[in-house]
Amino acid sequence: MKRLFVENLRPGDTVEEVFLLSSKTLARKKDGNPFLRLVLSDKTGTIDAVMWDNVEPADAAVAEGMFVRAAGNVSAYKGTPQLTLTGLGPCDPGQVDAADFLPVTTGDVNAMFRRLLAMTRAMTSPDLKQLLERFWDDDDFVENRFKRAPAAKLMHHAYLGGLLEHTVAVAELALAVADRYGDRLDRDMLLAGAILHDIGKTREFVYDVVIDYSDEGRLLNHMVLGIMMVEERIAQVENFSPERANLVKHLVASHHGTREFGAVEPPKTLEALVLNHIDEVDSKVVGIGTFMDSQDPRQKWTAYHRPMERYFYMGNGKES
Known part of the structure; x- marks a missing residue:
């Protein structure tokens, strides 16, 4: 188990610890002898390293x-x-806890997943309920993919368990909106879309050593992967209506809102329109909130937030 993290390293410390080798460059001194420049990392940050002998x-x-x-x-x-x-060698990955090297949700993943199960059990549409159950009955998918996957590489919920955390939040928002508008919305269809909209991120990313895009994630993106995954599970549900199947897949395809922002198609049902907005709400609140948390609390304004092209107001600022 890792005991010493990058954020704790101070000049004068003697170190013998496991790190992730993020970067390595072989260079030459003026006398022609080789040396190594390296970047070592864990979940708390990175440290530059050099090796002379x-x-x-x-x-x-x-x-x-x-x-x-x-x-x-x-x-x-x-x-x-x-x-x-003074020494550098490989470490058996089997002896490493990935949580020491990747950020992890502070939430209880088992409790969050139980909440999704409860939402699924409460559904009154047999076809959509069975569709979700086909995902939940796959223990390997649930334990090794869905409970562990991040929701993004950088922008929001970019940590292990982030996808589950985001999914629960969007599903809760979906139920709240459905309660507000009653029969105008298909409650179960909206909820199914909220739960499945980012399911493709279980395959869009790799998240064993670092959080990055998988090959199929770069080639296809999570919406295409999500549609493929939904189609696979729908095929396991007897007599699933083709029209209903298209409506579920449309929720996955359109949840980014516009083609400019990556949607396969723009929302063309009320449920898809709602899903786009509630997904955006949770993504922005968590993503920008995390950015604000990283800023100097003594300042009124954040640094410039490049993705949103603006500064954010934090308040009067107080000495920590």
């Missing part, structure tokens, strides 16, 4: 993206900690 064996033994066991001493270089390595 026994360079070539270390370079041959490790590669970017591997877990490594690093030994050395922390010093200050240009005002920031730097690790000078």
